[in-house]
Amino acid sequence: MVKAKYQSVLDLGEKLNIQNEDIQVNGDTLEIRGTAATPYHKNLLWDEIKKAGGDNPSDLMADIKVADDSIYAKHTVISGESLSLIAKHYFKDPMNYKQIFAANIDILKNPDLIDPGQVLVIPNL
Structure with a gap:
């Protein structure tokens, strides 16, 4: 039961x-x-x-x-998402997009340009 x-x-x-x-x-x-x-x-x-x-x-x-507490999560981008939407999902605050951008500077050149299929690191805040 x-x-x-x-x-x-x-x-x-x-x-x-x-x-x-x-x-x-x-x-x-x-x-x-x-x-x-x-x-x-x-x-x-x-x-x-x-x-x-x-x-x-x-x-x-x-x-x-x-298993891995060095990051908060990994997120695979889907069509229509933005860093601020992703930040709102994980942190309830869209302004935390800056931390997500900084954690992914190796694959992102502009916080306004993300592509479906990219796997982003969501950092611990």
């Missing part, structure tokens, strides 16, 4: 390709362990945990590590 309650978390973990995933039911508690690729993926998992079980679920024990 507890596993069904958190099925959306388990599904998201699969979608995010959480590594070293270990899921066990121990009595009335679901135990989840694994490694997310980036802090952003870990945050997505925690947001889903809170959505399913509240801010401090007593029926879940989660130990999610991060």
Whole structure:
């Protein structure tokens, strides 16, 4: 029953390709362990945990590590996006586009010119 309650978390973990995933039911508690690729993926998992079980679920024990905490995320540009839209998505503030541009100066020459398919580093702020 507890596993069904958190099925959306388990599904998201699969979608995010959480590594070293270990899921066990121990009595009335679901135990989840694994490694997310980036802090952003870990945050997505925690947001889903809170959505399913509240801010401090007593029926879940989660130990999610991060493989690469030197960056916040990687983002593949899709048609119609701009650095400010990407910044708003990750940081809730479009003005943080400057930090994204600075982190990708090796592939971007102008903050107004990004191309679909480019993989951008989203820096830790």
